[in-house]
Amino acid sequence: MKYAQYVFLATLLSGIEHCLAQSCTVDSFSVKDNFDPKRYAGKWYALAKKDPEGLFLQDNISAEYTIEEDGTMIASSKGRVKLFGFWVICADMAAQYTVPDPTTPAKMYMRYQGLASYLSSGGDNYWVIDTDYDNYAITYACRSLKEDGTCDDGYSLIFSRNPRGLPPAIQRIVRQKQEEICMSGQFQPVLQTGTLRY
Secondary structure (H helix, E strand, C coil): CHHHHHHHHHHHHHHHHHHHCCCCEHHHCCCCCCCCHHHHCEEEEEEEEECCCCCCCCEEEEEEEEECCCCCEEEEEEEEEEECCCEEEEEEEEEEEECCCCCCCCEEEEEEEECCCCCCEEEEEEEEEEECCCCEEEEEEEEEECCCCEEEEEEEEEEECCCCCCCHHHHHHHHHHHHHCCCCCCCEECCCCCCCCC
């Protein structure tokens, strides 16, 4: 009798754990419903980041998003980057965004270009996981997938309209979204000193 109870309890706990377990497959991540690029446009400051493999902006990261006459979103980004492990320089990047599926406008494809020959160029998915347009935005990109559909190399940025930070209520929302994209505990703060020396 005790053995049967043990098996039942173990099976029940396993089932509960499975139900509570979150899927980390990239396709299961939700993005901002009815994303509005016009409301998203403007200046954003990175407060935290999860870096991809390779070269990535280090600190003082900001992005200015604008909407062109044809509706295309473009951005100019700035930040400091460390080259060769010791040389810290200010970097300017430009990006253009397309929406492959108009039914999910928050899932964009970003083509980016460093505005200097030593900076990289290329393209990444660019998903707006969540934003309230006035205070915060959480972006996500997965550069490569594992066979099981989870992300092998990805990055994320937590943006704020204010370089000084986010209020506690919004910080709770951001932490929840970090968990939902399976990146909880992987973010580093982004220093915002307000100065980029060229």
